[in-house]
Amino acid sequence: MKFSLRNKSKGAEILQQGDILNKETEGLSQSQIVIQRFFRHKAAMIALAVLLIIIIFVFSVFDMQFLFFHYHGWWKYTISDMPDLAFKECPNNTVGCPTLNLRPHFLGGSGLRFGDHPFGQDDVGHDYFALVIRGAQRSLLVTVIIGLVGGTIGTVIGAISGFYRGWIDAVLMRFTDFIITIPTIIIGAVIGAHFGNLGVSFLALYLGLFAWTGLSRLVRGEFLTLREREFVDAARVAGATNRRIIFKHILPNAVGVIIVSVTLLMSGAILLETALSYLGFGVVAPDVSLGLLISRYQDAFSTRPWLFWYPGFFIVTIALCINFVGDGLRDAFDPRQRRKISRKERNVTLKLRARND
């Protein structure tokens, strides 16, 4: 139901029904209700919108070949182009400063301008906008692949060992322990050294194969407690199979834990890729990633800070957006979460209460 504050009778409804957000008569499935609740979560919706804009923006820049469909990007440079270094307008005798200007005339700036090299150029003249966008593409790809692969493996292994217990649990958990003992950075280094030439998606895939351990531990613990709850017995009495019990009854109850740790896994993946690239095991030149950009120009921090601003902006924004979306999803899956009443609505309830007294 929609809250309308124009008339008093609706306010009275708020008093009586509080946060009930069901249409009263029509049956809604669980997924419909979850989607409804997610759309109500403002921070998550904003984050999702920003994330989508970033994704569309980032992937629209360059040419793309997808099966028989050829897409023409709108940016003139690629990461391998090396135009002449521009130095005319740069302060403090630097070269290759950004031409992007967001400050309009009436605020004392020189007007909205994209320019030839909006993010500037690096020391040999590469267009930094092209580099950063390419890096953001790689980072998003790494994030998504590690999140999907690690999330799926972790959830399945955790769910199976928590639900079946016994020897299955013992075997799976010892295997998990074994994986945990190997530092991810070393795994990454070995994978990078062997498969680095296969491209960033293979690297992400292999990293995902080792990044699920923490998640599977959490999911297992969640399953161990949930399987003892009476509603699981109730489902079994109703004739539910093990598969139905796991996926329909227990998993939705564990989804909060899963989503939060997958989002953490995903934002951690960006940092992992950064670290690996810094060590030289991740993305290999001529390809770039955001981490590689930051590590490559670490000496230039004081003289040409824009070399950090732009990759940094993308790293932080992407990671934040993922976390917010995860937050929203967790709230949407948890029916006990109550929608906060806004100040306006509260005033109406207070007035009504005062009148009733």
Added chain:
Amino acid sequence: MSDPVLKVKDFTVEFWVDGVWYPAARNMNFELEAGKVLAIVGESGSGKSTTALGLMSLLASNAKMSGSIEVKGKEMLGAAAKTLQKYRGREVAYIFQEPMTALNPVYTIGFQIVETLRNHFEMGPKEAHERAVELIRMVDIPDPEKSINKYPHQLSGGQRQRAMIAQALACDPGLLIADEPTTALDVTVQAEILDLMRGLKDKLKSAILLITHDMGVVADMADEILVMKDGLTVEHGSADQIFNRPQHPYTQELLGAVPKLGSSTKRVLEILDKQPVLKLENVTIEYPKRGRIPAFVAVKNFNLEIYRGEIVGLVGESGSGKTTVGRAAIGLLPIKEGKIEVVGKDISHATNKELFAIRRHTGIVFQDPASSLNPRLPIGESIGEPIFLAGLAKGAELAHKVEDLLDQVELPRSYRNRYPHELSGGQRQRVGIARALALTPDLLIADEPTSALDVSVQARFLDLLQELQGKLNFACLFISHDLAVVDILAHRIAVMQNGELVEVGDRDQILQNASNAYTRRLISAVPVPDPAEQRIRREARLAAKN
């Protein structure tokens, strides 16, 4: 007349929730003299526990208290933290509902009693230890010298509650607040604890503020009674007044809802169908050994038959194996020996597939409605699940059936989209019944379905169950620890103790002249909500013991 130990005036507690002050207890006024017992009764949410915690200033930080609380003439509301710390335990002691959680599991009970003592008195460790032994002896825990070094998990439930009473009494407090002190205990243990508290009160001359929902306990203990509803004092008077001449309609309703042992009329059932719906033959159920914990036989040589249209009450104290029997009867637990037949089919060693077929004929209502409904599923889906899984209906047809079921248990149809947490306890348990009856089973297992409910809700629930049973004529195994509830429903009663069937027979025969000593003890321990009658029963029980 002596000065009152506790004087409460215009005491109000409010909670700040989501920007609004919600009153939890309003304008409470009462006094309590030494050696007297004041009982605050009310259903859940009436504010009785809030009042008790408020007296100790133990409420959460979003609470606001006003009015006045005087303990032995000293104002306690708004007193400094240090003053409060001194008076807690020393002047006012608190007995919690659940001794397992109120005692710290990593310390021995002796340590915890000594801690209380040394917090309030200048006392050497040896002296405190001696005093602790003395206290433990006073509350009748066997072998005090050894028991003092035991951890809470090494004691039985009753002994734990005794240990907590010993700790509460450590400093000879003038006022003892007992918040549902016997709710977590079995009736026979409850009777012993109540006897103990009564004896100690007379001996130590302290006043007791008893918080409870159980009218039987009130009748057993209270001199004065205060009835609360929705934070308001509904009625306040002597025990005799409240029980025999209740003025307020709510008090009358509350007393009327309390099931009373031996009050319902005679019930006869003619068994037409000679084939039992449920037949247990020499059933033994064992929990297999896990690691170093040896195997545990929960049920031994159990025999029981239930026929169509019959309700059999299965009673016993906690740990007697009654729930185990109920779960095995619908194939949730494997059995070790014997044979279980449901509607003529042997399910003792059935495969999953065979069990699936049997499950169309059975339903179960669980004890805790909060845990037995999936919190992530709207209740309509929970109710419809058995029908859906049995492949009987889908889509619109299923929705229609769910609506019918909701009508049957007298819930509005619009509730199907609600989640369990949006419903009250009684409503949730109705959902539980609706789900259990979704496939119109021949056999319904009800596992303590009312133990989490308030009496008035319980009364309505029992009416509903009885009505549905009359209409649908299913066989029902009603598992309960509460003899009075079983008395209302059952045609026959089976009594269990330590995994064995002690006695089974017609309701009247069991309740009026049981042949087994344990059954008789169980019946005599049930407190009756009538002070005069309860006194007679108590004296009879004590005489039988000595």
